Amino acid sequence: MKSEGINLFDFVSPIDYRYCGRDEKIREKLGPYLSEQAFIRYLTKVEAALTNTFAERGVCSKEIAQEIEKASRQITAEEVYLEEDRIKHPIMALVNCIKRRVSGKVRAYVHFTATSMDIICTAEATRYRDFTNNLLIPKLLELEKTLINLARLEKKTVQIGRTHGQYAEPITFGFAIAQYVSRLGSRITKIRDTANNLRGKIAGAVGAYGALSVFIDDPVEFEQQVLSKLDMKPSPISTQIVEAEFMTDYVYAIISAFGVLANVADDMRHLQRSEIAEVQEFFGKEQVGSSTMPQKRNPVSFEMVKSMWKAIMPRIITVYSDQISEHQRDLTNLESSKFIAEILGVFYVCVSLLKETMSTLAVNKANLKKNFDMGKDLALAEPAHILLSAHGHPNAHEHVSKLVSESQKTGKAFAELLFEDKAVEDYLKSFNQKQLSIFTNPETYIGVADRKAEDICRYWERKLAL
Amino acid sequence: MKSEGINLFDFVSPIDYRYCGRDEKIREKLGPYLSEQAFIRYLTKVEAALTNTFAERGVCSKEIAQEIEKASRQITAEEVYLEEDRIKHPIMALVNCIKRRVSGKVRAYVHFTATSMDIICTAEATRYRDFTNNLLIPKLLELEKTLINLARLEKKTVQIGRTHGQYAEPITFGFAIAQYVSRLGSRITKIRDTANNLRGKIAGAVGAYGALSVFIDDPVEFEQQVLSKLDMKPSPISTQIVEAEFMTDYVYAIISAFGVLANVADDMRHLQRSEIAEVQEFFGKEQVGSSTMPQKRNPVSFEMVKSMWKAIMPRIITVYSDQISEHQRDLTNLESSKFIAEILGVFYVCVSLLKETMSTLAVNKANLKKNFDMGKDLALAEPAHILLSAHGHPNAHEHVSKLVSESQKTGKAFAELLFEDKAVEDYLKSFNQKQLSIFTNPETYIGVADRKAEDICRYWERKLAL
Amino acid sequence: MKSEGINLFDFVSPIDYRYCGRDEKIREKLGPYLSEQAFIRYLTKVEAALTNTFAERGVCSKEIAQEIEKASRQITAEEVYLEEDRIKHPIMALVNCIKRRVSGKVRAYVHFTATSMDIICTAEATRYRDFTNNLLIPKLLELEKTLINLARLEKKTVQIGRTHGQYAEPITFGFAIAQYVSRLGSRITKIRDTANNLRGKIAGAVGAYGALSVFIDDPVEFEQQVLSKLDMKPSPISTQIVEAEFMTDYVYAIISAFGVLANVADDMRHLQRSEIAEVQEFFGKEQVGSSTMPQKRNPVSFEMVKSMWKAIMPRIITVYSDQISEHQRDLTNLESSKFIAEILGVFYVCVSLLKETMSTLAVNKANLKKNFDMGKDLALAEPAHILLSAHGHPNAHEHVSKLVSESQKTGKAFAELLFEDKAVEDYLKSFNQKQLSIFTNPETYIGVADRKAEDICRYWERKLAL
């Protein structure tokens, strides 16, 4: 095993050479939680917490616990992996590495009474919790803030709403963005809650506290005492491993938040289509859009977020499959769960990328207006048929449909046709001023879009203490 | 379209001819929530709630609202589908059917200001919520109760714990079952919470309350008023549809609960293996195990649950994909979301089947003991190396490993080898009585398995008010 | 069990009440292959083939075989399911039903030496093979023909090509369609090949021909003889079941073909966007686009195909999971494999729907031209930089990029800027006539799009004998 002096591009996984490891700043941020080095560090934290609790209970001396804690801090991933190569067991490898660094009689208390999965489950839960609180949530809040700013800024900017990719009724662009403020907000709270509900365990080989019970009368309380040193709570009951669903809930929260990001990305890249062009990703001065088409200004960041979602989302299947473990556990979830770090790394990178992209997004007001102007006439078909109905027309929807068809055939504006239509003349006369004004100012037919956008922004600002 | 007088076996989907529709009692239970007839019924409930609210607000008269509500109740799926065949729009078809049954001027107030998805989103949320509260949760509680009973009954029944399919350390069978009590308990609360957090909307074509605002000054409050008639809350903000994540969370809760069922099933079917035979599914007097092997007693119910989980679990991918909807929505989630009813139906059937199977499960104490006796000697390797360590042995794990190897080679009991081993004689002497007794009574080395099982049962009994 | 006189809308699965069972014509086509009634019919065909082969080998008389075959033909799904309810075994239920209809001594030869999975595996393979050859392939060929017609008709219709949703370089609309001709063509051959490579087995309980060998010296040849009556070949070797991969390959072929359909649908629905409007789904005279927006003309068929793909595609995970069966097999693939019929039914419906939609698609030449005209100027950036390069310009890509930026800033046409640019004047002079003509007639810059479209159409016409 050669672990030093590796070249980034000798690797197989795009995770490291491309997304999480390429930018040194990102690597330095993610490293302390998601790297294998970090995993080893968290394992040793759990080992130290265990021995310290034994010392508090008088099972071993404080000096012994201190010696073990000190030794644990010096362990590197390299030496653990080298030892694992020899004995084919990752945690026994770690234990051996610690033992080598402590004096004879101290050795007995390294990993005392614990099973490997006590240490692994607890370390995984702790590092993902810390990653979430220290790194992911702050970045998500930055994205949320960016969306709130945009929603507010554009809350009165009229846009033609689209359903089925077809012009529908007017909204405002800020209202459309407020959707994502709300949906992302709900996902942030879910990620936070599930991360802080991840659980550890110190319940031994089959979860029954067999070995612990030989030395400790209240092993269930002892477990709580160990875990509280890491600010963790125990699994209500364990086999060799923690109940699977705490992790399943957490990864679900991540994946469902990724879905919201993907929807933002999809929405924006379509709004950047040549024919629509209501928004545009920032395009750097030296940036190149195509190796053969110098004219191209592509929504590459939005495409990247969508592409990453396609790569990561299906992995939830693995997480669901890992809910099943035979009897007191089989090992078929060990390697598969290692990839959770990939999911988290990519998600962080995408949150970060989307935040950058949305905060530098160019909103093209002229095109928003141009498209609105193209859609606004036929959008009047809705208020027309509803108002006609309300004023007593027996078949308003059908009648308006015919006018729409005529407008589409002749190219004459629907509103014009409507107000020239003898058949509805009497109904129109009974429209009040406010109702009539819709037909001359369709941009006022936005309901409460702006108010709603503001309400949503304010709600999440408070809720998330932004 | 011929919708009457169909033969059950002329159909393609196993959902109906095999799982949900075969047993009349199940069909009658599921029908009022999950059938298409039920869907239409819930749609009309929403239409009625809408008009009634307009009447309360004075937009139309109470008589009008009553006429519409009465007409709505008479609508059948058949006529709606026939109309849809003509006009290619499911909700307009429903609206037309209602309109045909009311007098001229009343027609204007059918579906007044609403968009189709106001009605559909709200109806789906309401019927799944009702299905969950009225049918699914009670059945889940029955299963939970069954598991609690079993866990309690067997909380002192010693079993050899297994990891990697290999004998590990002792537990009790009730302790193993208590795992599922705890995991299923947490899923039941999640299903209940997410079902009761499903949301409706009455926010119009693009979610901005455009049409409503023409008639109502406070459309956001109006929306709440409509939905409160169905005991529903609105989506915080809507496009044409409700924020996707309320439904995503609900289906996630279902699928992750299905994973717990699948784990129970997998565990039990392996415990029924010929060589293990610690449990056995009830085998009916007239039941046949194989068409060619009359001796077979197969765990077919457990296999069925696992098989169903394999069929249903991947469908979460569809639900995640449906989080993405372009702009104010595209329709590519309409057909795909129709299959949520399949997921719910199959899940209900599996909860029901597992409840039956677990409540009639034969626990073979003789085989539990036989297997425990085979595993108990080597299980002593754990307490041996930990106690040797605790009494000062510098390399207890390694030394015990050698004794284990010797035991496996010679066939001589590990405990015997241990107590004959001169090299550890001095350490053994310092063992206290309690510690020594483990080696003569390995069945006491179960930690707090029985107490923990009881605690878990009690916790969930209270929490779920069983 | 009540199986007669069911109402279509009392069911849970949208498969039957909505997609495959709603239209009587579709139901009548799919029924003979995909319904449970059909499954029973195919099971009896296999039973008959088995007994007939025994008769040919002299193990039983021809009369016995004939009596069994005759009885088999009378079996209905209802009676089999009723018997299954009693004895909890589907094939033994079938066997009992046949036995009841034959005379005493004949009974011994019903299902003689066979295991249930001999019959089930073979019946499934046979009915899916027949479904594919008789129903699916002809429908796929209709779709392919429709695409070929469209590709040919529009092979010279210039369209602005789009990458990243942005205008790129010119193509023709027929060329774009020819993509799908080619991709669908390759899928049709794959579906045909894998369907006709589905396998049966008559190898007994654990695949070793144990029972058969008692009566037959050459059981491997006997198996071929039975299967040849159904035009089937045996699995090279079997456990209780056929090697899984024949079915996996087949379902893969279906799912990957569905991906091509989904791509067509996605492409078209985007081309129907209000701002693009190059194509439009047929919109019926009485069709309604929205219950509140009479102006809507939505691409509902394309959306439906995409939505169905989202519903069906993830189910391949189930098929992959079913590759794993413990030892000589476990039953956890029985229920899950029942859903293959759903996959096939939905796929057929979507092929059919897409064929209808594509054959009535309105191609809007005016909008194709309008969009091309908007994109054609900047599309010249590609030939500009390549030709400048070819004529010796050292930094053509960069230089052209600057002109593009200027064009986008000033609104002045790129071609104009190019030909006014002193810095490239000398290079432009050396362009030959053909090269220069690109800049005045960008619609000629379509490479060999039309020829390629024609070649692809011709290739598949021949290959598929259309």
Add this chain to the structure above:
Amino acid sequence: MKSEGINLFDFVSPIDYRYCGRDEKIREKLGPYLSEQAFIRYLTKVEAALTNTFAERGVCSKEIAQEIEKASRQITAEEVYLEEDRIKHPIMALVNCIKRRVSGKVRAYVHFTATSMDIICTAEATRYRDFTNNLLIPKLLELEKTLINLARLEKKTVQIGRTHGQYAEPITFGFAIAQYVSRLGSRITKIRDTANNLRGKIAGAVGAYGALSVFIDDPVEFEQQVLSKLDMKPSPISTQIVEAEFMTDYVYAIISAFGVLANVADDMRHLQRSEIAEVQEFFGKEQVGSSTMPQKRNPVSFEMVKSMWKAIMPRIITVYSDQISEHQRDLTNLESSKFIAEILGVFYVCVSLLKETMSTLAVNKANLKKNFDMGKDLALAEPAHILLSAHGHPNAHEHVSKLVSESQKTGKAFAELLFEDKAVEDYLKSFNQKQLSIFTNPETYIGVADRKAEDICRYWERKLAL
């Protein structure tokens, strides 16, 4: 970007620090195909092939082509990524790097007329093809050989066959292994065929050969000429990218082969269960089974293969999703397709691991016999009921079922009960010698298991030229 001197354990992806990059020998093998360095190298190969073809056609001189080829060979991933950081375009970055290394007038012919995806699609196809032929297939053949050896060695070793985890009828262990010989064999040919059917393209920005056509009269033939230098064939027709299905077919072949590996792994780890113990993974002298249970000998390699399959299999969903690309393509498949290298790397590692594990597998004949002895008596129920039937018993299955029940209740052997049973006495008398001998020698009731095992081995040896 810091790409040199990285520590292996600072990374996030387990792919590199754990599976593909940990063992230097594996890293050195996979690196030349699957690393990013390798990708860059293949890109430059395609660029060189392109320019060389232009030289052959006289579009540029041979010297120019040679200069470009030479420069291309010197490119490193580091410099390309640094340039990409500046201009945000991966292929333009590569092109710039090459251009910097060539003289002024040569620059024009770097990447001449090509679009990025011409180079990327072709490079990906070529490197995966080479990886498959040079590395993966040889390793797969080693595994196949190992399985053949085992199947042959144990073709006469009687084993009790198991269905539903329950004793069924006798087979031989070699027969069980021959299953995997056959299934893996079919997958090897599929992987080989699909890898060698991967396609490239040199058809330009939108696949219509626009730019090429300016310089070349027969661009379709030109494309073939370029690709033939890499032993590749072109996509029948392209958009900006190759038809998706060539890659989909290839990844499908890999994933479906992985399913066979997972089945082997699952089978073996269950056969290693404490109670069954018919096989055992090699356990190294210094290997440790558990950090707290020195007695453990776990099937960790089999568990690892299964776990990896769970991690990788769901990723096929990404590949299917990438079949869809809007219009002439969107970029949402770029990042997602990068992960194909991960799939290939992990699959290779698992093939390698399974080969090691199967070639050192301990087959425990004593336990095979012990288990067979436990199952053999009831296994006679099959031949009993079939022979009774064949000799005229009217209800043999039912009658034998009763004897089975009695045997299970009383513990008395079934065979004994049968031959003491007055009710069948007369039938038994008419059994011939061969038939009777089954009941005294149940180990002969293995059909043609051994012959079939041998036939399968021989077939695949020839077919794969082993």
